[in-house]
Amino acid sequence: QEGISVSDLGQRMGIRTAELIKKLMGMQKMATANQILDADTAELIASDYHWKVERVGFEVEDYLPEVEAKAEDERPRPPVVTIMGHVDHGKTSLLDAIRQASVAAGEAGGITQHIGAYSVSTARGDVTFLDTPGHEAFTSMRARGANVTDIVVLVVAADDGVMPQTIEAIKHAKQAEVPIVVAINKMDVPGANPDRVKKDLASQELVPEEWGGDTIMVPVSAKTKMNLDLLLENLALQAEVLELTANPARPSVGAIVEAKLERGRGPVATVLVQEGTLKLGDAIVTGTHYGRVRAMNNSRGESVKEVKPGYCAEVVGLSGVPTAGDAINVVSDEKAAKQIADHRGMKERQAELSKVSRESLDQLFAKT
Ligand code: GTP
Numbered sequence: 147q148e149g150i151s152v153s154d155l156g157q158r159m160g161i162r163t164a165e166l167i168k169k170l171m172g173m174q175k176m177a178t179a180n181q182i183l184d185a186d187t188a189e190l191i192a193s194d195y196h197w198k199v200e201r202v203g204f205e206v207e208d209y210l211p212e213v214e215a216k217a218e219d220e221r222p223r224p225p226v227v228t229i230m231g232h233v234d235h236g237k238t239s240l241l242d243a244i245r246q247a248s249v250a251a252g253e254a255g256g257i258t259q260h261i262g263a264y265s266v267s268t269a270r271g272d273v274t275f276l277d278t279p280g281h282e283a284f285t286s287m288r289a290r291g292a293n294v295t296d297i298v299v300l301v302v303a304a305d306d307g308v309m310p311q312t313i314e315a316i317k318h319a320k321q322a323e324v325p326i327v328v329a330i331n332k333m334d335v336p337g338a339n340p341d342r343v344k345k346d347l348a349s350q351e352l353v354p355e356e357w358g359g360d361t362i363m364v365p366v367s368a369k370t371k372m373n374l375d376l377l378l379e380n381l382a383l384q385a386e387v388l389e390l391t392a393n394p395a396r397p398s399v400g401a402i403v404e405a406k407l408e409r410g411r412g413p414v415a416t417v418l419v420q421e422g423t424l425k426l427g428d429a430i431v432t433g434t435h436y437g438r439v440r441a442m443n444n445s446r447g448e449s450v451k452e453v454k455p456g457y458c459a460e461v462v463g464l465s466g467v468p469t470a471g472d473a474i475n476v477v478s479d480e481k482a483a484k485q486i487a488d489h490r491g492m493k494e495r496q497a498e499l500s501k502v503s504r505e506s507l508d509q510l511f512a513k514t
Pocket residue numbers: 231232233234235236237238239240279331332333334335366367368369370
């Protein structure tokens with residue numbers, strides 16, 4: 147059952163919070179301004195001030211647009227590829243190298259800063275990459291139900307071989323039932339030993355194609371850019387097998403990949419669009435934050451008016467900095483977005499408060 151905080155109730159009736167707290171004390175109820183009152187108590191108090199409490203059930207789902215899935219609305223979309231692997235094996239370098247290669251081929255202007263998600267064009271179609279700073283991000287995204295990844299690129303340094311986090315990554319990818327493409331990196335290093343990497347991976351049940359298995363393994367170097375095209379081609383090939391589609395016409399749903407507060411721009415979220423087309427002006431809600439899409443930049447930094455499924459963009463216009471891994475939804479209007487965000491905020495505070503009061507109760511009992 148829902149409730150209302152003492153201060154919210156006071157505000158709505160135009161009564162000072164302090165007075166309500168005094169009134170509650172008179173009813174033998176100790177309360178603070180943030181305390182959530184149950185509907186019965188709120189009703190009792192409100193009636194004393196000649197107000198009537200209207201009980202309304204609130205379901206976030208009621209505010210999200212209804213979508214009927216129809217096969218004919220589905221269109222092909224680019225694969226979303228997450229890079230994983232042991233520390234320092236070259237995940238970020240590989241991503242930057244791929245991006246640089248595509249930038250050099252496509253347009254003028256260099257790369258100013260690293261970003262955690264971007265799309266590149268290949269001869270076989272576009273591919274969207276996500277960099278995972280650690281497996282926690284991948285796991286926490288999955289825990290939140292955001293199964294955003296279609297393919298995992300497992301980066302293994304040829305001079306270092308299979309390491310604990312390599313094995314962890316394999317475990318995560320297998321649990322998520324996401325196909326793995328292996329990039330054996332740092333092939334330029336004198337001590338590079340790709341055969342040892344393959345042997346070690348085979349004992350983790352990743353058997354290379356050339357040994358009769360079904361795992362694609364591409365020897366690459368982020369430093370010399372060796373075989374980056376071959377890696378991209380294999381990713382596109384793998385994606386074709388998966389036949390990935392989405393409905394660009396429905397209200398958009400996406401996932402927050404990363405977010406930060408930027409001077410002058412406010413909260414900036416990197417959003418991966420999963421369904422529907424995200425458009426300028428759309429009312430959006432993610433976690434306890436809401437707003438309107440005021441500006442969007444694609445992964446080349448260009449300002450865009452819309453983003454199709456399978457692509458990511460930097461989105462400006464949210465009321466706060468969202469949490470990576472959270473879903474982002476387009477809703478009918480900003481009022482609905484605010485209502486959902488406020489409701490979630492209240493739920494969070496409620497949970498926090500009940501935790502605090504439980505803790506203080508425990509302390510009380512521990513003392514006696
Ligand atoms: P974490 O994000 O910290 O887990 O590391 P990472 O996997 O992103 O590795 P990163 O790209 O930061 O590279 C680690 C080090 O390896 C850096 O010093 C890179 O310059 C170097 N490195 C990456 N790829 C190559 C390569 O192909 N050849 C050589 N020689 N060095 C590389």
